[in-house]
Amino acid sequence: MAETNPTRRDLLRLSAGAGVAVLAGCGELSQETADERTPETFPAVGYLPEELGAFDDLLVEFTTTHDVPGAVCAVAHEGEVVLRRGYGHCDDGRTESTAPETLFRIGSLSKAFTRAAVRSLVASGQLERSRPAFELLPYETLPGEPYNAELDDVTVDHLLHHRGGWDRTRTDDPLFEQLDIALGHGWEEPPTERELIRHMLSEPLQFKPGTETEYSNFGYLVLGHVVEAVAGEPYQEYLESAVLEPHGISDVRLGRSLPTDRSDRETWYFDERLCRNVVEMEPMELVRCPDGGFHLESMSAAGGHVATADALLEFMSQYWLDGHPRDGGEETTLSFNGTLPGTFALALQHRGVDVVVLFNQRGYAPNYSPIERELRELVESVDGWPA
Secondary structure (H helix, E strand, O other), X not given: OOOOOOOHHHHHHHHHHHHHHOOOOOOOOXXXXXXXXXXXXXXXXXXXXXXXXXXXXXXXXXXXXXXXXXXXXXXXXXXXXEEEEEEEEOOOOOOOEOOOOOEEEOHHHHHHHHHHHHHHXXXXXXXXXXXXXXXXXXXXXXXXXXXXXXXXXXXXXXXXXOOOOOOOOOOOOHHHOHHHXXXXXXXXXXXXXXXXXXXXXXXXXXOOOOOOOOOOHHHHHHHHHHHHHHHOOOHHHHHHHHHHHHHOOOOEEEOOOOHHHOOOXXXXXXXXXXXXXXXOXXXXXXXXXXXXXXXXXXXXXXXXXXXXXXXXXXXXXXXXOOOOEOOOOOOOOEEEEEEEOOEEEEEEEEOOEEEEEEEOOXXXXXXXXXXXXXXXXXXXXXXXXXX
């Protein structure tokens, strides 16, 4: 390996080349030799300059302490990749090492993509943030159901800032109640996103839009359909053409619920809890929660993506996590995370440094809560970034 630090583009080209050469197995992609500092039973592979050894120490200690089977960490300083590292294992049998370019579900980090897509439409003059969101959607209520006129007051801006009127602490989150919603309407398959929205057109709000702030997955699902209605093309296609592809960002795709439908490069999700079988619509059958306990295909703009740490870093080099384009000299601190059964994802922008950490096991407070603070402290403590 050359002594000079490869650029972000160099590393991404190397990853892409490796992906063409070997397509099978989550851990069979362009791996370097396992680091001698880690036990053979817990490999760590990838690019690690000596100056950033503290990041490696943190991830190894954290994953081993909390028995996290696998993780990826990637760091960029002023737009250049300075660390990309895979830890542990990415397969059910814990035999395949996690490569830096392994695909992970990213949960609510998908919302950063959605924010960028919405802001792109606003910047082009195609959409106003004050526009009532539901008047843009060509959806009618389900047969025999009344329309909730409160929705007329929900604006695009309300949805962006979780002020649309839904509060999942006072009622159910429809994105995780798909089985009961389908059974209630006599459907034989999990509801599509459109069907979920049509169902919610008749449901009451928990507060007047704009008067409170309560985190809402459903609000972002609606934003994805606002993007579709305004752009005139599917949400994912617009995201790719307007937000990702202009910056050469790939490896951001919509995930799938069942293991048989996933890419060979995607990690296994370690969560042995059992949930009702949503995908097969079998309320009396229990399955592993990550593998059919929710319908990922109905969560796109709210949390339905899988991505590599490389792709997230590239996105973060062009956009703030709140969806605004990065224009250069400005500096701010933003962090967001996403979690689903079997996965936890964290993205941090701080002092010109972008950090992505992806785990293939879900974090439950307080186990994962310190990691963002510890990463921020590491960023502040680096005495000379690799040149």
